[in-house]
Structure formats: structure tokens, C-alpha cells
Amino acid sequence: MQIDPSFDTSSFMAVAAASPSSLIYTRSSSTSGGRIPGSARRTTAVVMAAGNGGGRRMPHVLTVAGSDSSAGAGIQADIKACRALGAYCSSVITAVTAQNTVGVQGVHPVPEAFVAEQLRSVLSDMAVDVVKTGMLPSVGVIKVLCRSLQEFPVKALVVDPVMVSTSGDMLAGPSTLSGYRDELFAMADIVTPNLKEASALLGGISLRTVSDMCSAAKSIHNLGPRNVLVKGGHLPDSSEATDVFFDGENYHALRGSRLNSRNTHGTGCTLASCIAAELAKGSPMLQAVRRAKTFVESALDHSKDLLIGNGPQGPLDHLFDLSSTHARTAGARSFDANDLFLYAVTDSGMNSKWGRSILDAVEASIEGGATIVQLREKEAATRDFIEAANACLGICRSHGVPLLINDRVDVALACDADGVHVGQSDMPARVARSILGPQKIIGVSCKTAAQAEEAWADGADYIGCGGVFPTTTKANNLTVGLDGFKAVCLASKLPVVAIGGISSANAGSVMEISVPSLKGVAVVSALFDRECIVTEARRLKSILMDSSSPHPKLMV
Ligand SMILES: Cc1ncc(COP(=O)(O)OP(=O)(O)O)c(N)n1
């Protein structure tokens, strides 16, 4: 732990010792109004000294919420949900609650100044991508948060306007309604009220149908957030759990089946955290919402037999996937759209021309900076393909680089690769998704906006669009050109990687179209039909880094 020498630790200890049951330890007023002088500057220096350049970044969500002693909801749920989806989650605690599976027995708000202190500690140091809010017990805390976000802007803000617990206990006073409406909503990228919260925000109106939910989503959108998700889990007389998503133009009814389970405590916190984690990973907003909903449905299903506590509301097992064989495979991780930055696609013909094994070629591409690898081995016999894929998987996993298989879902399954890339005449993405399950990465080749829309509807993770330029690597491939490529990027709800004729001579011009969905370039010959793969990969990576903004704006 770094302790600022000017911070009087004895006074900190004294307060802690004097109030052992208060749970809230605060600095005495003698330590310059509760702030550690110079702490932010010093922390920065420590980070730089540690060499921040070479390590692996994790998508980062900060949750600003209350602690739930039963760990089913609140901060504890948020941390587990984010981790389950591959994001790091830091936490600023706004209140400590005493609760269990029966209900909420007590609420102990954290002083506003100390919430501000926690926010500064995390936001000044930790490169937070997305902030997610849960229980904000007072207007004062909402104001503190708004000020912190103005001082330390993040890529997206997810607001779950928590007011009442699943057990029906109040977690925030009615006065917070004005704080949400007048202060926080204008900064929010998405607000996720359930029916009760949506009704409270709109003066107590009755919400009984999906059409009521659409009107409520529009009215809440008018309060300032860029997107609204009204959760219909508690809609009367419905066998479905339909949520309504509104982006200011279009409504999407997101249908799901209503699951009969005692273990639903914390589903709202979990959903909002999953949205935040997906946004931090680079997903566009609607995709983040859909993925979050799929995760919550899976968690509900996996948790229905859990027996924790004696009350009527049990928790979810957020980390259910830890016990599945897939997730136990060391190094496997969920999709991060930023992985598409430098996408190396192998070619068996080129490897034999240069006298290299697939393994050597893949290893060299990763050494040069490839961020994702696809084995596109058109000529390989199935047995050889699986053997090579297994070997490459070892290298990829040890470097945290995802490995995808071109066309062959069977090969991907056989070696437990991270996913597949399929074309328009291969297995449809919808079918591949049903075979591979929700965690595997699925990419689809698209040349038109309509194909991109279909890929999204089928549950793909990204699209590959091209040929952007003419290529001899793929016979009879239609070239869409930079304009055609840009049109697909603009239409795509999924992250896009460019492919076709891309090399260090033109990669910059591709990235410079600067559409938020564009995440990188995929290359075959520019790496594998060259004498030194490492040198070419390094050259390409540095061109890509020079021509794309350092903090790509989220597609929200
Ligand atoms: C990232 C990426 N994008 C597009 C393709 C092309 O896939 P497909 O249309 O299936 O053509 P073949 O690769 O099978 O010739 C790709 N492989 N990767």
C-alpha cells in the first residue's frame, strides 16, 4: 500500500479504533479536509515508474453502489457479474446495508465527502472505461458523482436507478428522484429502470402493458439519457419477461422467457453491470444490452436449484461458468472487440511457399503484435487441421490472444478454440451459435448493410467486411472499396474488421475513415506472404496505432 508521508495515519487509526462498530472510517478534519494532499500526483508517478506501457489492459467498470451483506445484489453482484464477462470491476461504496434472503434489516449511508474521496481515488488512477451506478442514497451523493464525472470523464455511464429492493424495502429516498431527473440522466448513456422505478420516475403512472413500457421509455428518454431500457420482469399477466429498449428513434422489444425461480435477488444490478462490462469491452449499446440479458437468463437458469439462506429471495451464482469445462480451459476469455485491431489470418499455401509450419507463422505474428488469429487452412486434412489448431491454441492462450477457426465449426469444437469465422455460404451464424453456445466468438463475412444486420440478429460478435481493396488471396472476391466499406461500418450494429488487399501501404487510409464500429484490419498476405512476419506485423501495428485515436469512442 502506498501511504502519503503527509497523511497522518495515527489519526486514521484513532478514528477507526474509537468507532469500531460504525463501519465507516473517515479521516479526521486535521488532515486537510479529508483529502490526501498530493496523492493523485504521487499515484501517477508510481504507475509511470512501474512502466505502464507493456502490460495487458482489462476492460474496466467502476460500480458506484451499496454493499449487500448477502452478496446477491449491490457492489458484490456487480463485481461478480463484471468478472464473469471478462471485465475488471472497482467499487465506490455509497452505503452499507445489512440484508439477507429475507429482506433489508439496515442501511448505513457513507458520508458524501467520503464517497467523493473514493471516486477520486479510483478515477484519478485506474483508467476506468465505464461507470455503473446502483444505490445512490441521497441527492448529495448524486451531485458528488456528477461532479466527479465532469472532472474525470469516462467512455460511458450506465445508470440503474435503484430505489426499492427485490424484497420491497426502500433503498433511496423519494428526493433522489429529482437528482436522477435533473442531474444524472443528462450524463447517462443508458438508464435501466424496472417497472416500479419507471413509474416512480414518471410521477407514479401505471405501467401494465408493453405499449405502456414504450411510452415510459420515451418519457424517460426525454429526461436526457441517450438510451433507455425499461425492464418488464414484473409485468402482470405475462408469461414472458419482455424488456423495452429505446434509443431515441427505435423501440426494440427484447423478449425472454420468465423463469420460475426463488433465486432472483440482484438480477437488476447484474443486468446493468453486464451492460457496463460489455460496453467496456467495446460492444455497441444494443449488443451490450442483448448480451447482458442472455447472461442474466443463463445465470437464472443455472441458479434455480441453489439453496442459500432461508428467506424467499435467494442470490444468483454469477460465476456459474467457472464450473463448466469450457471456462476451465486455462486462458480462455470472452470477446473484446478491441482484439480485432490486428487480425492475422493464416494461409497454408503461403506457409508452405516460405517453408514455415502454421505454428511458426502464428507464433511470429503474435510476437509482432497480432491481437487475434484465425486459422484459414483451406487445404488441410481434418486430422492435421485439429492437430495444428491444438498446437496454435497453446501459443495463443499463453499470450492471451484469441484463436478462431475459418469455416470449420467441427474443428473449433474439437480443439475448444475461441470461436469461428464463417462466410455467407458457410454454416449460418445462427446455427453456429446454437452449436457453440453463448461464450464462443463468431465472426461473419459481410459485404452489405443487410448482411451485417442479419449477422447481428443471428448472434454474431463481429463482422469482417471486404474486400476493401483488390486481392489475389481469395479468388473471385468482389471488392467493395473504401466507400462501400464505410457504408457497411456505418450500418453495422456489430464491431467491424476490414479485410482484403490491406497492407502497410493502405492500412492507415482504412483506419482513417474513423467510424466507431471499425475496430481493426485483418490481413493474410501482408503478414504470411512476407519473408519476416514479425517485422511486417510490427510495421502494421505501428501504422494502425498512429492512425487510430488512442481512446476509441464507444459506439453508443
Ligand atoms: C476476418 C475475416 N473476414 C472475412 C473473411 C472471409 O471469410 P469467408 O467469406 O468465409 O471466405 P473464406 O475465408 O472462407 O475464403 C475471413 N476469413 N476473415
Ligand SMILES: Cc1ncsc1CCOP(=O)(O)O
Ligand atoms: C479471406 C478474404 N475475404 C475477403 S478478402 C480475403 C483475402 C484477404 O487476404 P489479403 O489480406 O491477402 O488480401
